[in-house]
Amino acid sequence: MKITGKKISVVIPSYNHQAYVLKAIESVLNQDWPHIDLIVIDDGSTDRSPQILSDFHQKQGGFRYISRSNKGLVKTVNEGLTIAEGEFFCLLASDDYLTPGSLSCRASYLIENPGCVAVFGDALQLTGDKVSDQRVMDAKRRRLFELADPIPEFLKGVNLPIHTLMARTEIFRNIGGFDERYQYCEDLDPQLLLYLAGSIKFIDVPVYCLRQHLTNSSRTNRYIARADKVLLYRKYLEEVPQLAPYKKLIRYQLTRQYLLLGRYLNKTGTPSNLERKIFAGAVKYSWRDMRLLWHLLLLRLRGSID
Incomplete structure (x- = not known):
């Protein structure tokens, strides 16, 4: 472990986790890295989180609230x-x-490898108070770091656990942080953009305990994520010139996401204004897949889209 005067910023976005948030904070304050900038932002919690955090901040300190x-x-x-x-x-x-040691092992790697813009660690799955031995970084995710060109795998949707990431702050700012156009796919975008900005690496160390909830994303939310993915692939086509060599794959993925979104919209029959606006762009790609053309025509016949 290489301890230096470099500071690490850790951001905890808090929302309705009154039973867990203090453990999260304490896990940062108890790290062995001496220079930590801990920022806790309560995003309008409706449970007792604001009072719990305020009391703890006044009593304990050591972080910005x-x-x-x-x-x-x-x-x-x-x-x-x-x-x-x-x-x-x-x-x-x-x-x-x-x-324990989560911050120091990742920061030390970045210090010792100045050409690396970000490093991922592994995570352990947590159910209740029980920590499983099961790792989050499966073989498909690990393989990304062995490929000479992992961009096609990123574009196919291989998703790394964003909370195990530590990045150079200025680089993260330079790529635009997290794109606020997305509701459910905000973690997909930075991974690819960081890779385009420089080298990203993986250290085979559990740096994070990831809680598994019984109330994981609903089927509806997964379909709403399809709209996000349409926006994501459109961004890659129109706004990221470094991805020009991969346009064929991006168009394929975009058409696929339009198809999945079309299926959902036809099933519900009541697309939101945003979904209508997003799906209207499917016209340009409908010739690539007759199923997509069918969903587009059906929605128009129903008057669900213009």
């Missing part, structure tokens, strides 16, 4: 990134916690 009305996860994380003072930056969900 912000309490305000609800703005959503992505805006909250970006707020933390904006005010972060550390050279390195990472996230911690308010219902998870860090393993």
